[in-house]
Amino acid sequence: MKYKDYYAILGLDRGAALADVKSAYRKLAHKYHPDVSKDPEGEARFKEVSEAYQTLKDPEKRAAYDQLGSHQAGQDFRPPPDWGAHFGNGGAGAPSFDDIDLADLFAGLSGGRQHGGRARADRPMAGRDYDVTAEIGLEDAYHGTQVDLHLGVPDYDHQGRIHHVERTFKARIPKGATSGQRLRLRGQGGKGRNGGPDDDLYLNIVLRPHALFRVDGHDLYLDLPLAPWEAALGATIEIPTLGGPVQLKVPPGTGAGKKMRLSKRGLPIPQGGEGDLYAVVHLAMPADVTKPEQALYKQLAEASTFDPRAHFSQEARHAG
Amino acid sequence: MQGEPHDALWQDPQWNDQWQLLTIAELAASCGLSEAELHELVSYGVLVPANPGEPQSTFSVECVFRVRKASRLRDDLELDTHALALAIRLLDRIESLEAELAALRARATYRLL
Missing domain, CATH: 1.10.287.110 (DnaJ domain)
Incomplete structure (x- = not known):
């Protein structure tokens, strides 16, 4: 010992x-x-x-x-x-x-006394419930998965002495599990004492953060960087989704911050249906602009009458 | 533990669905608080029956997790029911603020690093 x-x-x-x-x-x-x-x-x-x-x-x-x-x-x-x-x-x-x-x-x-201090040793007593947190990836939540849970549960030998035994549970997680969702495995927690009922194992699902997608309920959010010319002219772009890549048509004149909804491309909802995937546009600028590119930007600047800050001067007039 | 075979069980977990309801006696049995303590938590407003106003209160399965947390806090921190109710209320607020923050982070135009 x-x-x-x-x-x-x-x-x-x-x-x-x-x-x-x-x-x-x-x-x-x-x-x-x-x-x-x-x-x-x-x-x-x-x-x-x-x-x-x-x-x-x-x-x-x-x-x-x-x-x-x-x-x-x-x-x-x-x-x-x-x-x-x-x-x-x-x-x-x-x-x-x-x-x-x-x-x-x-x-x-x-x-x-047992933990909690209420039960008498000779009375049939429920085992102690267990809470286990299972962290799963977003892909696993999308397809459903199986996790191995290891936990030490109390067991009693023939002299009534308590021992802790390690048990491994394989738990199937249905598709569409989201963070904070709870599963209950009946009778798989602590063993009851003196013939008391075995207790339950409670499984708390936590989604691991994903490199591309952010989760809100069953909806997913994806940052969609566009080159300035793609945003200006429109483009058909391949978007990753949990179910595989899809083509997204970006209309001409798409501004930063625009959310484009890809219906039913989010996480499945256990009661039926699917959440949506939102592609959130932002404009990406190349770090290095070559001489010929600079010349094209200059040409564009000269040709355009666009004033992105028109509201500044309007607001200033109101304030004055 | 040495020498003990490991159980490898295939389990099909039951989803706790929000429509499943428990009586106060069932809730007490699954959570380790007495019915009297549960009534007290109801009177403080931190435990809300699914059918307020009816003589036989029923509770959603979600309450199981709240009350189990309450039971742990009572035992481990030696709280009386009044302090317990306050602790639960504050933990609830933290949880809802964290959920709101997570949702805002997900919807933010640019990733907040």
Whole structure:
């Protein structure tokens, strides 16, 4: 069994008062709680902090923990020989501690309460629901996909001791999944205790940002750069879509900022139909303009009467 | 865990659709809050029944996720129901602002880098 230094995790001395334990936990929980924090390390950090707190806030568990002695964090160790007899595992002989996590050991202590603190150990109890986030690419959302989810779920051995087992789920994600959409896998979360119902696994879909397309609901947005002459003269342009390239006819005189709708080329909607794809025009200028090109621009400037800032002088007159 | 075979299950997930409704007892069972706490969240206005005003409240499946979050916050941050209601309200606001920002970014003429 690997040793974890619960005091160090909470930033406390071994003699810290209960009030200090609480206050240290709350400070860290505010910082790392995954429902509140944007810290990518938040979830893992919160798990550690919460595990330390669950043990140190309970005088009996804290005493049991202190009896384990002080070791280096991560160091392999075994509890003293009579440890189990003092702390609730009496009569179980010398249990093997090799494959037990420290947290599970304390969760199994007599009088130990489950997370949430309500359930009695002998009552049929639902397992704990799991939330898993699956990040999928836009192409996968368009075609539908299958994802492998790995998670540690609790299981109970014949002595009623809790173990964490890694399970892999293959979940089929139907086409048209969008960010924030939720799936539920019935009975695939934590295993119920004492005959309680197995719980559900909740899958939260998040779309990975795409290099070309931006997503708003089931609509997609694509920046469409046009050369000045394409915008002026019109052009037929090949546009990438998730279903393959299509030809888009750009009318002459298309200005920057114009949104061109490609109907039903967005993400499929699970209830039926498809979102739209919007190509948003912007004018791209070549970084280097060659001499002959400059001459053509000059010719154009001389021939044209176009004033792109006519409204400036109008507005100025109104203001005056 | 050592020695345990890994399960490889083929699952066809059920889509939670917004038309599926739960009673308050079902919601309590799936979320770990008591019915009394759920009634209190309703009275604070952070949990809105799908059929307001009717004697037997029903809730959309979307509520499951909100209430599960509430349940985690209650347990992990040791909040009372009043503080919990405030936290949920503020988290809701952050979520809707983030959604609005994401939509505006998507529709922006030029990509905001």
